[in-house]
Amino acid sequence: MNAAAAVQILHPSGAAKDHSQQRQKQMLADYFAALSRAKEEGRKVVYTFVPGNLVELIGALDMLPVLPEINALQSAMRKRSAGYIAEAEKAGHSEDVCSYVKCDIGMMKSGNIGPTGSPLPEPDLLLLSYTGCFTFMKWFELLKQEYRCPIVMLHVPYQASGVITDEMRRYVVDQIRDQVVPAMEQVAGRKLDPVELRRRLALSRRAEDDLVAVWESARHRPSPIDGYFGGVYYIGPIFSAFRGTEDAVAYYRELREEVEERVVRNEGPVTPDGTPAIERYRLVVEGPPNWTHFNDFWRMFSREGAVMVSSTYTRVGGLYDAGFRHDPDRPLESLAEYCLGCYTNLSLPARIELLERHIRTYQADGFLINSVKSCNSFSAGQLLILRELEKRTGVPGGFIESDLVDPRYFGRANIENRVQSYLQMLQARRERSVA
Amino acid sequence: MSAGAAAPGPQAANADPAAGMLDQARRLVEDRTLGAVTAWKAAHPGALAIGYMPIYVPRPLLEAQGCLPVAVFGGGDQVDIIRGDSYFQSYICHIPRSTVELALAGSLDVLDGMLFPSICDVIRNLSGMWRLLFPDRYSSYLDLPQNFDPALGGRFYVAELTRIARELEAAGARPLDERALRDAIARENRRRDVLLGLDALRRQQPWRVPASEAYLVARAGSALPAAEHAALLAGFMRAALERRARPYDNVRVVVVGSFCEQPPLELIRTLEMAGCDIVDDDFQLGLRFVEGEIDESGPDPLESLARAYLERGAATASRYIGDDEKGAALVRRVKSASADGVIFAAASFCDPALLDQPMLEAALVRAGIPFTGLKFAENTGQFQVIREQAGAFSDAVKLWGSAA
Numbered sequence: 001m002n003a004a005a006a007v008q009i010l011h012p013s014g015a016a017k018d019h020s021q022q023r024q025k026q027m028l029a030d031y032f033a034a035l036s037r038a039k040e041e042g043r044k045v046v047y048t049f050v051p052g053n054l055v056e057l058i059g060a061l062d063m064l065p066v067l068p069e070i071n072a073l074q075s076a077m078r079k080r081s082a083g084y085i086a087e088a089e090k091a092g093h094s095e096d097v098c099s100y101v102k103c104d105i106g107m108m109k110s111g112n113i114g115p116t117g118s119p120l121p122e123p124d125l126l127l128l129s130y131t132g133c134f135t136f137m138k139w140f141e142l143l144k145q146e147y148r149c150p151i152v153m154l155h156v157p158y159q160a161s162g163v164i165t166d167e168m169r170r171y172v173v174d175q176i177r178d179q180v181v182p183a184m185e186q187v188a189g190r191k192l193d194p195v196e197l198r199r200r201l202a203l204s205r206r207a208e209d210d211l212v213a214v215w216e217s218a219r220h221r222p223s224p225i226d227g228y229f230g231g232v233y234y235i236g237p238i239f240s241a242f243r244g245t246e247d248a249v250a251y252y253r254e255l256r257e258e259v260e261e262r263v264v265r266n267e268g269p270v271t272p273d274g275t276p277a278i279e280r281y282r283l284v285v286e287g288p289p290n291w292t293h294f295n296d297f298w299r300m301f302s303r304e305g306a307v308m309v310s311s312t313y314t315r316v317g318g319l320y321d322a323g324f325r326h327d328p329d330r331p332l333e334s335l336a337e338y339c340l341g342c343y344t345n346l347s348l349p350a351r352i353e354l355l356e357r358h359i360r361t362y363q364a365d366g367f368l369i370n371s372v373k374s375c376n377s378f379s380a381g382q383l384l385i386l387r388e389l390e391k392r393t394g395v396p397g398g399f400i401e402s403d404l405v406d407p408r409y410f411g412r413a414n415i416e417n418r419v420q421s422y423l424q425m426l427q428a429r430r431e432r433s434v435a
Numbered sequence: 436m437s438a439g440a441a442a443p444g445p446q447a448a449n450a451d452p453a454a455g456m457l458d459q460a461r462r463l464v465e466d467r468t469l470g471a472v473t474a475w476k477a478a479h480p481g482a483l484a485i486g487y488m489p490i491y492v493p494r495p496l497l498e499a500q501g502c503l504p505v506a507v508f509g510g511g512d513q514v515d516i517i518r519g520d521s522y523f524q525s526y527i528c529h530i531p532r533s534t535v536e537l538a539l540a541g542s543l544d545v546l547d548g549m550l551f552p553s554i555c556d557v558i559r560n561l562s563g564m565w566r567l568l569f570p571d572r573y574s575s576y577l578d579l580p581q582n583f584d585p586a587l588g589g590r591f592y593v594a595e596l597t598r599i600a601r602e603l604e605a606a607g608a609r610p611l612d613e614r615a616l617r618d619a620i621a622r623e624n625r626r627r628d629v630l631l632g633l634d635a636l637r638r639q640q641p642w643r644v645p646a647s648e649a650y651l652v653a654r655a656g657s658a659l660p661a662a663e664h665a666a667l668l669a670g671f672m673r674a675a676l677e678r679r680a681r682p683y684d685n686v687r688v689v690v691v692g693s694f695c696e697q698p699p700l701e702l703i704r705t706l707e708m709a710g711c712d713i714v715d716d717d718f719q720l721g722l723r724f725v726e727g728e729i730d731e732s733g734p735d736p737l738e739s740l741a742r743a744y745l746e747r748g749a750a751t752a753s754r755y756i757g758d759d760e761k762g763a764a765l766v767r768r769v770k771s772a773s774a775d776g777v778i779f780a781a782a783s784f785c786d787p788a789l790l791d792q793p794m795l796e797a798a799l800v801r802a803g804i805p806f807t808g809l810k811f812a813e814n815t816g817q818f819q820v821i822r823e824q825a826g827a828f829s830d831a832v833k834l835w836g837s838a839a
Contacts, residue, residue, distance in 0.1 A: 094789040138790035160576030348563025
């Protein structure tokens with residue numbers, strides 16, 4: 001594809017879109033269309049979570065996944081989450097708890113309308129991949145109250161000491177083999193074809209290779225990607241319904257080519273204003289983004305020339321740049337290692353080491369922690385992460401607070417003030433070091 | 436306030452046969468510098484004291500290795516939080532910040548190690564913080580299985596317990612010995628028998644054993660070997676039976692949601708003052724976590740510990756409820772305690788309790804059991820609103836049999 005064509009398609013907002021984004025949009029449209037036809041076509045639907053998802057297994061049994069976190073964040077981007085959360089809180093859910101859960105519950109109570117305007121199909125199976133987040137367990141216990149369908153749980157042990165032990169791997173593999181797969185086969189009405197599973201895992205691996213090349217392109221100056229705000233689009237297919245498909249392979253190949261072309265042109269990523277980013281500051285980000293004011297949040301940085309060269313949120317669905325790949329020759333073992341290795345399943349010391357590596361690898365000027373009220377899995381301990389990283393790297397950190405999908409916790413003026421003060425501090429440091 | 440409400444305490448303290456034991460329990464509970472642990476270590480040179488966070492750690496494993504298990508419940512309402520707050524955002528519950536405060540102040544220095552059982556993401560992440568803040572002290576995360584199949588979760592759990600035993604040995608504890616473990620299990624079972632006896636007395640004659648007192652004598656066991664705690668509990672129960680006491684016209688309630696961060700004692704008293712006899716609760720759930728005796732005669736005592744957790748673990752919020760109906764266990768508890776209603780008392784920002792609550796409420800609605808809910812922090816100091824709320828609940832239940 002030629003360079004010009006890559007950024008010619010305009011979004012209604014005026015922002016330019018890469019071809020890969022158009023491809024992803026089409027993939028999503030096809031996916032939601034398939035979901036809307038699922039019941040009439042007799043296809044089974046599996047609700048499951050992003051971290052530790054087993055979409056290759058789901059796909060190998062010709063079932064369709066639905067990921068409730070993604071429903072929640074899409075609701076927030078469509079400005080629906082406030083109403084859904086209010087609905088859930090009216091039904092007795094505490095204001096203290098995860099807004100993803102409340103948004104999903106509220107959406108369900110409001111007809112479960114998906115982003116295309118059609119209702120999402122009810123689940124035939126709840127596949128509770130309990131990986132890296134305690135709330136997942138409660139979330140599916142709540143959904144179990146609403147949907148009279150079977151539920152199967154995969155308990156993934158926590159990597160408290162920073163390593164995957166043989167016992168952990170065996171525990172997860174045995175659960176997948178002895179409980180998860182039989183439950184899925186029961187719902188699917190067919191046996192799992194190991195050849196098909198291996199074929200999908202091989203496709204996953206190809207897409208993962210290209211995604212890693214995309215992440216690592218941020219070593220270049222200027223970075224051709226935004227590894228946080230842009231990164232959440234890059235992870236869309238591989239973290240959700242498309243890992244293990246030809247579509248995902250094509251998407252990541254195209255994305256990689258676009259990124260490599262930007263490297264050749266010494267061009268930054270496209271900002272939400274539709275223009276290539278001008279890189280003044282290189283930042284690494286810890287924590288999920290705010291979804292209710294996503295573009296406003298992004299602009300606070302892009303208009304100041306801050307490019308996010310890497311982020312941890314984009315690793316919640318797999319640490320591919322740390323070397324992990326799905327392996328068709330070790331299907332269940334590699335699925336287990338995938339579940340065990342998701343970012344939020346890492347200990348706090350391991351998270352700090354990973355962030356330190358990213359700060360050094362991508363030569364960051366600073367790092368930013370977006371601490372979201374909703375997610376204790378991410379947030380508890382982040383103030384210690386801030387101190388430790390500053391101590392180890394000498395790179396200054398910024399700390400802001402918001403939420404995932406509850407707009408009540410996005411204080412625009414406060415956040416903008418903090419971001420600007422932080423960037424001014426980085427600039428002052430830079431000037432001092434030059435002087 | 437309810438007409439039948441009365442201040443807890445069956446009679447004047449100076450005439451109370453249980454007063455001495457209550458004083459002892461109060462001193463143990465309020466001693467944030469763990470003087471009893473220091474004394475125990477002086478009497479057991481070389482032995483380790485191992486702290487652990489709520490809810491559940493299998494204490495017999497630690498006792499079998501010659502260690503003193505010490506349940507750590509944060510600083511309660513007696514510790515000013517200065518440094519602890521700088522480690523946690525405002526929307527994180529209180530127990531980790533007061534625990535860090537105590538540790539940074541040196542109040543936990545007597546502990547030779549800390550265990551962090553899986554209960555929620557905050558305590559999970561605290562385990563990593565601990566390793567960074569106190570790198571020279573032993574600490575470990577105990578991953579309790581959520582898969583209750585003995586061949587899957589059971590095997591994993593036995594491996595976890597074996598790992599902990601190995602780590603304790605490396606830290607200076609005695610090697611795990613089968614006979615010592617059997618003996619420790621037997622002592623834990625005896626303690627549990629007495630505790631259940633006290634619970635039964637509370638249910639039958641709540642005017643004789645107010646929950647606020649039962650709480651104190653149960654929690655006093657946080658830093659006592661099982662046998663000593665059993666003796667304290669038995670002594671208290673004997674004394675309580677000697678009390679001259681009369682029933683009050685109170686409602687009988689079950690309090691749930693306080694299984695980790697503990698409510699201030701004054702909050703429990705406030706509920707009693709508002710006309711509620713708390714006939715069951717989950718304040719000190721760790722001591723009652725296994726519902727039934729741990730098998731003392733099985734071929735492998737480690738396996739027995741594991742089976743007890745898998746098969747008879749309490750249906751609390753941190754435990755996955757897959758097959759059973761959510762809330763069914765609470766309804767059974769209410770019925771078994773002949774309670775009139777439920778008070779949900781969750782710590783602010785407690786994910787497990789607060790995410791669980793709507794499901795438990797739904798079960799209570801289906802069963803026609805009235806309930807009300809409140810939130811607290813371990814250092815809550817204002818109780819008037821809670822007293823009014825609990826009083827209104829108590830009156831409503833008495834007058835109409837529901838909270839509506």
